[in-house]
Amino acid sequence: MATKKQIKAKHQLFALLGAILVVVLVVAGISIYRNVKASKEETVTVGLVGNSDDAEWRDVQAQLDREHANIRLKYKTFQDGIYANQALANHELDITAFQHYAYLHQEEKEKGYKFTPIGETYISPLNLYSQKYKRVKDFKAGDKVAIPNNATNLGRALKVLDSAGLITLKDNTKADPTTDDIASNPSGIDIELNDPASIINLLPDYAGGITNTNFIVDAGKKPEDAIYAPKLKPDDASFKPYVNIIVANTNDKDSRTFRKIVDAYHTQAVAKQLIKDHNIPMFKY
Missing domain, CATH: 3.40.190.10 (Periplasmic binding protein-like II)
Incomplete structure (x- = not known):
């Protein structure tokens, strides 16, 4: 016949096993929930x-x-x-x-x-940056300016230079102008086409450069660092492209x-x- 001490020990064992079972069921339930959630x-x-x-x-x-x-x-x-x-x-x-x-x-x-x-x-703003100058009017004849070499951003960069007064386009409303569309170059700058991602790294050797804002931000700079930024007009159809x-x-x-x-x-x-x-x-x- 079991003693009181033995009965108590059995009860404690059953209680412990019950607690372990509860923990196992909770863990299993959480695992099942996560798996079901992940599957969905x-x-x-x-x-x-x-x-x-x-x-x-x-x-x-x-x-x-x-x-x-x-x-x-x-x-x-x-x-x-x-x-x-x-x-x-x-x-x-x-x-x-x-x-x-x-x-x-x-x-x-x-x-x-x-x-x-x-x-x-x-x-995404396409602005003019420079480590050499603070103002657009500081550019001199022979200064090199880097712009993107892909067709769409090349044309947009030329429009930025036109807007800044460094060059004049024959028609600044044309969708994708090229360097052949430059009517005059009163500033005398030399425009060079480069890979957009490389332009930010060329600034120490160039008088200026125009490139996409994502490359500017990735280089630890801000769009506000530009020396010239055309005003963005969300309601202007010309900005739609x-x-x-x-x-x-x-x-x-x-x-x-x-x-x-x-x-x-x-x-x-x-x-x-x-x-x-x-x-x-x-x-x-």
């Missing part, structure tokens, strides 16, 4: 150029999480948009967020891509998941971040 979560790979928009996309993910959208954004960064578009065409990416309408149309024309814009983001866009393969343009991502981008948190990081307004599509 959809991963979307976003192609970016540089890291200047990292903060904005963190805000997009935060908004999706608040909405319990079960969408996980995965980012793939490129140094050149050419390769990002190739990856999108090959379905290595789901969407991209780096290019403006003009660049997209040029890429489609040259390479036959079947892409569709699914949302607008912002206009330079509005940056979120792009998908045309077959995927109606994806509900992508629409949720675009809507998450078009929130106040992202708008505030754009003002903070780039001092630029958001656009919507």
Whole structure:
């Protein structure tokens, strides 16, 4: 016959086993919940150029999480948009967020891509920077100025030089002017075409340079560091070609998941971040 001490020991053992069982069930339940949640979560790979928009996309993910959208954004960064578009065409990416309408149309024309814009983001300023001068009027004849060598940003950079009074274009409303469209060069500057990503590093050897803001931010500088910046006018139709866009393969343009991502981008948190990081307004599509 069991003694009171033995009975008590058995009760303690059963209690301990019961507690262990509860812990095991809780852990198993959490594991099952996480696995079920993970199985429902959809991963979307976003192609970016540089890291200047990292903060904005963190805000997009935060908004999706608040909405319990079960969408996980995965980012793939490129140094050149050419390769990002190739990856999108090959379905290595789901969407991209780096290019403006003009660049997209040029890429489609040259390479036959079947892409569709699914949302607008912002206009990335294309400004004139210099480590040598503080004012545009300081430029002298023979000074070298670097501008992008791709067709769309080359034309836009020439419009910046025209706006600054360093050159005069035959028609400054032309969509994509080239150096052949320069009517006069009163400043006498030498315009040299370079890879956009390299221009920021050329400034010590050049009198000035014009390049995309993402490269400026990635180099630790700010758009406000420019010595000349054309005023952006969101309601001006002439700026429309330079509005940056979120792009998908045309077959995927109606994806509900992508629409949720675009809507998450078009929130106040992202708008505030754009003002903070780039001092630029958001656009919507």
